[in-house]
Amino acid sequence: MNPGRRTARRARLVLTACVAAVLMTACGGGTSQFEPFAPEQYVAFGDETSVIRSDGRRHTVNPLDASGAIDCAAQPIWTQAMATQFGFVFEECNPAGATRFQALMRASAGARVDDVQAQIDDQIARGGFAARTLVTVLVGANDILELYAGYPQQTEDQLIAEARARGERLARQVNRLIELGPRVIVATVPDVGLSPYALAQKAAFTDTDRAALISRLVAAFNGRVRTTILNDGRYVGLVLGDEMVQSIAKLPEVFGVTNATGAVCTTALPDCTAQTLVESGSSAAWLWADDRHLAYGGQARLGSLAVARAVGNPF
Secondary structure, three states, X not given: OOHHHHHHHHHHHHHHHHHHHHHHHHOOOOOOOOOOOOOOEEEEEEOXXXXXXXXXXXXXXXXXXXXXXXXXXXXXXXXXXXXXXXXXXXXXXXOXXXXXXXEEEOOOOOOOHHHHHHHHHHHHHOOOOOXXXXXXXXXXXXXXXXXXXXXXXXXXXXXXXXXXXXXHHHHHHHHHHHHHOOEEEEEOOOOHHHOHHHHHHHHHOOOOOHHHHHHHHXXXXXXXXXXXXXXXXXXXXXXXXXXXXXXXXXXXXXXXXXXXXXXXXXXXXXXXXXXXEXXXXXOOOEEEOOOOOEOHHHHHHHHHHHHHHHHHOOO
């Protein structure tokens, strides 16, 4: 075959492949989302990082309005950012007096992995899930710190094995949610090995780098979650909370954070407000509210990542 004919043949093959790719995408066979997912309902599962209490307080810095009352709508936590994206309101924070609540809070303070099953059961008992439901799941930090408290009575290998087992149990609950019908946004546990608590543990003990140990527990937990959940973007979207914290800790100025190592609150959560901060402290410019929970500087970034995943995922 002469060179001219070979070139023409290759051109025809490329054109045929391109047309086939376009048709496949138009029919829904591609990975690009053709029609944005529009949920009828949003349900938040997990621990206190996701929680809005019945009095509007959150487990972060609580802003105040002009009268000195807690303003639950200001500096929204990540679950509020998700609800707002779809025009939903939580009953727990309803300053405008809405009467219909399509955002439902099932997360609870202090929750661990094994509590998520009960949270899902509770939602089923209350009527289950709408035809087009979005849920978020973030839990595991309390498990990690509980496991760490067993060191050195338990070896690191034992603790790593248990962290993996708990990550697998959480992934099974995520897969259960998929079977029940909702689309799921899963956030990995933020790296609490970079928290003020972990840094204090590192300074207090010389037997090993305690902060690095906590980070390894986080990595073991998150790794097992990621390898056990149904790895299909039509049903699950993953938000990397651990990598988010690592990035902010490494280059805080890039994210508008001025302090990524200290706690901005001087009182315990959820009672911390804009009036109970360290001198020159700012919830928006600090990563950590107390020694293990995110301030608005972390919550805002987590919310942005979660919303982007929910909007862009090919649900």
